[in-house]
Amino acid sequence: MTAYTKIAAIAAAAAFTTTAVYADGHVDRTGWPESFTVGTASQGGTYFAYGSGWANLVAEELGLSGSGEVTGGPMQNMALVHTGEAQFGMTTMGPAAESLQGTNPIAPGLQMTNACAMFPMYQTPFSVTALSASGISSISDIPDGARIGFGPAGSTSDTYFPRMMEELGVNFERRNGGWSDLGGQLQDGLLDVIAFAAGVPVPAVSQLEVQTDVNIIEFTEEEQATILAAFPVSQFEIAADTYTTLEAPARSVSMWNFAIANCDLPESLVNAVVDVVMSDNERMVNIHRAARSTLPENWDKNGVMKWHPGAAQWFIDNAGADIPADMIHGG
Structure with missing residues (x-):
């Protein structure tokens, strides 16, 4: 068992309680995992603080177990999310582009196309x-x-x-x-x-x-x-x-930073996660001031990755996003 897997197992064991509307069964939760992890970066940096913050917020709101996990940063996060070892992660557009092209140094030649854009974070x-x-x-x-x-x-x-x-x-x-x-x-x-x-x-x-x-x-x-x-x-x-x-x-x-999701995650889950993060910016800014740019209108800063269908639907419904079908995974 890797150190990362051990950390993930510990995180999965943590229980969260919630009174959020998402936990009352009104949302289709078919296929939702009982727990999730968010790949961030090293402790002491913006990624870890920001990622752990929204992970905990989402866990509480959706009634799941989850947390941010220490990783090697954007390149490793692309690999972890692509393989599904982490459900969610964070990356900058440069490492995302290299990962899609198969030039990520973690796995040269592997095109990491199963990591999808979820929401804009900050610059x-x-x-x-x-x-x-x-x-x-x-x-x-x-x-x-x-x-x-x-x-x-x-x-x-x-x-x-x-x-x-x-x-x-x-x-x-x-x-x-x-x-x-x-x-x-x-x-x-x-x-x-x-x-x-x-x-x-x-x-x-x-x-x-x-x-x-x-x-x-x-x-x-x-x-x-x-x-x-x-x-x-x-x-x-x-x-x-x-x-x-x-x-x-x-x-x-x-260079824009985006949250990413494994493309195979249920649309209803990713849509709900995006809604928790994007619907209350003040709550996100309280987690980290970099979240002042975590705004719905910044959906258009992604010109690199395909969107997760659940995330794309949220931005189409709530931000008037004009996302081309060929930029949505499976579209």
Whole structure:
């Protein structure tokens, strides 16, 4: 039995009570599992807090046993949900696209088409920071061979930001580490640039601002367009009030995060799960403030994965979603 399976077994043994309308038998519960797991990521990150939160909320509302589980993150979540070892999970659009193409490093050659989109979560912006003393105030200022910190090895940041830099013609020496550690290395002159894909404000960057002068580097319109054409990302602006250093919004890109479901789960179950999460945003924001973007109108941020039929029906009925039939699993 794997560590993950052991954790799942423990979670499945936990009992939840509820007075929710979904537990009173008015919803068709044919084929519903007695318990479920949500693949998240490592403890201490947004994925674990957000995923565990909605897992517990759904469990309570639907009268099921369930919880968020520690995993290796988006790539592993795609594999776990595709195989059905986890009923639900969370992923970013980049790892989702690679998994569908069969280039997920966990199982090269396996097209993970049995993981379906369920609901939009939030955006992960890509942001670049350098010390003001370095004289680097734009991407084109980054010198050849610059030492760039890209975050933890294997993270969404580490997977995509180096490729983006290469696409923009930047030659660099790649460094990895935790957010705070890399921020300290930048301040100590051991790095030239830090390039993070993380929710903003990034605590490490906010801490740097307090201790020294930094440049929050935005993409030019041309650079942004180049990245948008080459990667599964969306336009994004880092708001001026995100950092004290910014005097105006900073042009960037972001990668959307979506909740996913095993495509074979009953439509009524997935529809009910989506309803619990999407019908009360304030409740979700109380779980994690990133959920401010967990809104029905953001259904259109998925251009990569096929929708679970139960989820698609919820967005069609409640958000006026115009989801093409060929983007719905089994359609």
